[in-house]
Amino acid sequence: MLELTPKKYKERQALRINPAKTCQPVGAMYAALGIRQCMPHSHGSQGCCSYHRTFLTRHFKEPVIATTSSFTEGASVFGGGSNLKTAVKNIFEIYKPRVIAVHTTCLSETIGDDIPTIIGQLENVPEGKFVIHTNTPSYVGSHITGYSNMVKSMISYFSKNTGQPNGKICVISGFVNPGDMKEIKRILKIMNIDFIMFPDTSGVLDSPMTGNFEMYPKGGTTVEEIQDAGNCSDVLGLGAAAASAGVRQLNKKCKVKEHILELPIGIEATDAFISKLSEISGKDVPEEIETERGQLVDIMIDAHPYYDKKTAAIYGDPDTVLGLAEFCFSLGMQPKYLITGTPDPSFETKGKELFDKFGAKDGFVKHAADLFELHQRLKNDKVDLLIGGTHGKQIARAENIPFLRMGFPILDRYVHPYMPMVGYRGAMRILELMLNVLMDKREADTADEDFELVM
Amino acid sequence: MSKAIQNILDHYPAAVFRNRKEHILEKGGDKKEIAANSRTIPGIITSRGCCYAGCKGVVLGPLQDVAVIVHGPVGCSYYAWGTRRNKAKGRNGRNFVQYCLTTDMQESDIVFGGVKKLTLAIEEAVELFHPAAVMIASTCPVGLIGDDIHAVAAEAEKKYGISVTAYSCEGYKGVSQSGGHHIANNGLISKIIGKGDMKVEDGKFRINILGEYNIGGDGWEIGRILKKIGYEVISVMTGDGAYEELVNAHAANLNVVQCHRSINYIGEMMRVKYGTDWVKVNFIGIDHTVKSLRDMAKYFADEALIQRTEEVIAEEVEDIADDFEQYRKILNGKKAVLYVGGSRAHHYQNLLKSLGVTTVMAGYEFAHRDDYEGREVISTIKEDADSKNIQELKIEKDPEKFKMRLSQEEYDKLSKEIPLNYYAGMIKDMPDGSIVIDDLNHIETEEFIKMLKPDIFFSGIKDKFVAQKAGVLSRQLHSYDYGGPYAGFRGCVNFAKDVAMGITTPTWSYIVAPWKKEPKLTGEFAGGNQ
Known part of the structure; x- marks a missing residue:
């Protein structure tokens, strides 16, 4: 597998090999x-x-x-x-x-x-x-830029401030799955916040089997809602790379107060998201949310022996990679390589801030990079876990590294678009999948006499 | 025009109606000629791809020892990376099929030209990988900004002493993938095939397999059977193929053509240049595989080969008979619709027929009229602005390597018995009353499914889930839904098993929730509970 990839790394000026972005x-x-x-x-x-x-x-x-x-x-x-x-x-x-x-x-x-x-x-x-x-x-740019540009255009074409506040908060979802968008809406509903969220692919790209094909399934944000977004008090963008162009446009065009948050992946970013919602709406965080948070922390403590100090390489879209990296750090893991194909210098700044915040000394972060480079670096310094979309599976196989599929695109597995990675519930799911690959690997490498029934 | 077709066309505005009615016919009806290889109307949800997809994605991509560098922005290269199941084992540690190489052009390259970046990218690829050859495939903006990729290739070839060839396969050329096949064929015949030293030898059973892309390992299964009979495969174009084998393709005694559409140009050009005849084969389905093997043996007219062919056929058919019958029982009486590229919509009909499945409609995504009606119509196909843009090479005899394989007498006799340098097209094999459709689009898919009520819709990924949401099993015939191989004798069983699995999966019975199909059984007496 990937036998043409040499161990020795050399900077390339022109040739992109095995990209970590598309157009x-x-x-x-x-x-x-x-x-x-x-x-x-x-x-x-x-x-x-x-x-x-x-x-x-x-x-x-x-x-x-x-x-x-x-x-x-x-x-x-x-x-x-x-x-x-x-x-x-x-x-x-x-x-x-x-x-x-x-x-x-x-x-x-x-x-x-x-x-x-x-x-x-x-x-x-x-x-x-x-x-x-x-x-x-x-x-x-990349596919993230395209997403961001289309969101901005929705606002440019549709959103209006009619001078009549609607009492709602606008949420611009990041580049995430329908399962994530659904989870964000669920959280907003539990928080008892009136909101307008777009884009919303839930109900569109996770539509049920009914025996009838619908060209336009029931989901998606309506034109009227996007128009009315101009009457919201605040707009929250989830993920700077994917959502800030939209947030700024809504602020510029309709004077909606802007907030750019991290994509709420993992405990810290979800805490920040929930705190911001509470702050803007003036509403207390309901017990249901606190319970979910508590459950997540409970699982983190229970399972920590299996992920503690594990090193990881994470690649994919900027907001997703930074979110996953922060979650890994908060678990006590050691992300060492953060790679995005998307050209976005702020990715490097934020990545370095993360390394500093968690006291990681030898972290490597690079934007506009590719999977060929990541592979070369991993050949010289192997990690315990590889996290990203399907295109990394060859590296995982070549280097025998446990592989957690997370982000975009996942072309070789099922169910993932329905399930969240955002919010506390999403963090639980990431943790479950991560533990599965780490523990499967540990078991696969274990001798019969060391093979445990209970772990 | 049949009522079914009329009903579908009624969905269209006048201009679309006029266009689409030429692309649909009923076998056995008055209309005999089908419009094909013409533009898709803007706004219509077509499944077609582009010239680049046909050139790099289909023909060049599978070559495992070649560094194919896509010159353009990142997307085109990215989408053609590992997405077509053209399996390759790689030889001598080289397997480029796992890699995606592109110049990832940025705005400054578009503004100031991308030649410098391409030149450097080739240098980096050669230094890193030491490929057997480099190929450059250009995407849309390259043609517009005028980067001379051919000059870059010529320069690099001199500098590195390896074959470096360029393919101007910008997506906007032609009307579908088809133009790209032709461009790739032109490049391979003029720059690569025939560069080797191997000589044609009489009495050898040396062949090239043309238009076999080793999807799901089809080529390996075909190769296994051919080797068992005693053939020597010089090169495969291009599934698990290699530059190092292509250069000696001229030394084969016969070309066999599996996918006519994508590679017939090379078949014809090799005939003119080297005197190599081609015979149309179809290794999908038991009957057609048997016939193809017999036709090949007839061409070589060698008694031992003919006998060995029969032995292998008997052995292989016997091997699969029980398994095949088991699935035939499940599938017998079912109806199918096929919509695939430029050969599979035809190739699978015989296999389906052997399983008792009737093809009620079939169509091609990017075929020409000859793929439907047979090569006899080629001289009557009118050129249009789009087809003129794809270069038709003027090929001449290679003074050293040309060699007639048959005498005129042998040739005339054989032409009557086997499809020698000939493809009869899809329509002749279809039952009367079935529908033939070119460039099937979304609304037609939806409506024909409702009208014809097929049990299985064989197509590609873009319409697979459209059919399945409507409750009809869809199997991809581009990727085989990650099963296969489907070619050869064992492939028939794999195919039958996969289709039977799809038909019999219990999940179909759960589409309607129980409370929607049964009346409420319980109720309360008036007056409520006692």
């Missing part, structure tokens, strides 16, 4: 699926849309519906305006969405298609329906 448009497509009755539209070659739908489907094991401008060579020379106009007409007539959310691709960006102008020229947008867009050049 903007797929993030924009995912965000758009979090609007109710929305058709994500990819303005570019068919291949982009096909790859993105395939990729998301493989993670969620759910239908991912999206359309494309189906560029040909002609469109690439003369511009994609007419393709987009034809597409919008056909989409409204055939698939009848409420919203078409257009994102660009490296092709239409390089040509320089002026999407707002094209949208302005559309003649066939039915009453009460909308075409919105965001620019997602694939050669800038």
Whole structure:
């Protein structure tokens, strides 16, 4: 496995090998699926849309519906305006969405298609329906940037401050699974807080089997809710990389008070999230939440012999990696490598702060890095646990490191999109899965005479 | 037009209606010609991919000793990384199939050009990996900004002394993956095939397997049977294939073509350049595998080979008979719809038929008319703006390596008996009344499923869950849902077992909750409890 990867590390200037990120448009497509009755539209070659739908489907094991401008060579020379106009007409007539959310691709960006102008020229947008867009050049940022850009555009197009406060808090979810979004909503409900959350892919990418296919399942945030977000008192962004552009836009456009939090993964970040909710709403934290927290701490204490001082390498999206790293530190583990493919210098700053906070001396943190580099480093300094999306499985196999699948994408397992990693319940789940791989490994490496019934 | 087709088309606005009606026909009806390999209308939810997917994803990607560097922003390379199940064992410690190499172009590369970065990326790849060859595949923006990847390749080839070839397979070229197959074929025939020193030798049973991508290990299973009979496989294009084998492909005595669509260009070009005939084979299904093996033996006209072929067939068929029958009993009488790339929608029909499953509809994602109607229609296919953009190479005889394999007399005789340099297409094998559809899109999938009520929908990942949400089993025929191999004799059993599993899984019975299907059995008497 990965036999071509040499142990000796050498800095590369040009060649990206085994990336830990993908391109903007797929993030924009995912965000758009979090609007109710929305058709994500990819303005570019068919291949982009096909790859993105395939990729998301493989993670969620759910239908991912999206359309494309189906560029040909002609469109690439003369511009994609007419393709987009034809597409919008056909989409409204055939698939009848409420919203078409257009994102660009490296092709239409390089040509320089002026999407707002094209949208302005559309003649066939039915009453009460909308075409919105965001620019997602694939050669800038990553899928996280694309997600963030689409969220920002939702606000730019829809949110309004009508001067009548709605008494609600707005939550901008990070780049997380439907199971996480559902968990965030559950917490808000237990806290008895009125809220508007978007994007919300729960109910869309975790829809039940009913024997009927629904092109637009019941989930997603409605246009009216996103409009009304401008009347919220406060907006909380969960995860700086994925949510801060949206938070800032809502503040700028509608004067909603902004708060950018960490993605609430693990005990500390969830504590911060709950405290902030309590502070903003003026409501006490209910017993139900305190019980969940207490249960988490109870499990942490019970199981600590199996994870204490274990070293870990964590890769993936910035907010997720930082959240998982903090949780590992709070467990008494020793994360040593934090890697994201997304170009985001603040990831390194925050990673270093984490290392400092927990007194870790030899931590390595790098943004715009790739899994090939991570593997080379692990060949020289092995860790006890590898945490990240599916693409790390080869490294785990090559180096015989226990592997915890967490984050995005997970292409080779089931159920994960339904389950949370956020909140105290999410932390319990992370812990359960982590203990399973660590303890399975310990058992696999144990001689018969040392093989314990009770652990 | 049949009522079923009319009903589906009624969902469309006029312009879409006019376009789509040309892509659908009923076998045995008045309409004989099907529109194919033409643009998908913008806004239609198509399953099609792009030129790059066909070139890098399909044809070049499986080569295990080649460093394929994707020149473009990160996504295209990332999506084609380990996602197609083109298995490869790797030889001499080289297995690039596990790797994803890209220039990950950034904004400055788009603005100032990406040549410098590409040049450096090749240097880094050569230093790190010492590949047998380097291939460069470009994505959309590269064509627009005008990076001359061919010049970069030529320069690198000189500098490193290994083969470095470039493929301008920008996603917007052509109308589907198909253009990319052609571009890859052109590059392989002009720059790689024939570079080796191996000579053609009479009396050897040397073959190349073309258009076999070793999905789920299909190629290995086919190879096992062929070796058992006594064939020597010079190269496979391209499943578990290698640059180091491709260079000697000209030394084969015969090419066998599994996936016609993706590789027929090389088949034809090798015929002109080296005199190598090709025969269309289909190693999916018992009958077609048997026929393909017999056709190959007939080509070589060697008594011992013919006899050995029959022995192997008898042995292999006997081996699987009981298992196959067990699953046939489960599947007999079922109905299937197939929608796959450019050959499987045809190849699996015979296997399904042997299992008692009727194909009620079949279609291709990126085929041309000849894949539906047979190669005899090629001369009547009109070129359009899109197809003209894919270069048609002018191939000439290789003065040193060209060798006629058959006399004219032998050739004429054999052409009547086996599909020699010929593919008959899918439609001829389909039952009357079945529907043939090109570039099947979302709404058609949904509506045809409701109308035809198939028991199984064979397709890909993008529509798999659409069908299953509607309560119909869907099996992926691109990836085999991570099962397989499905080729050869043993593959038939694997396939039958997987489909039977899907049909019989108890879960289907739980879709409707009990309280929704049964009347309430208990009630209270008026007046309440005593």
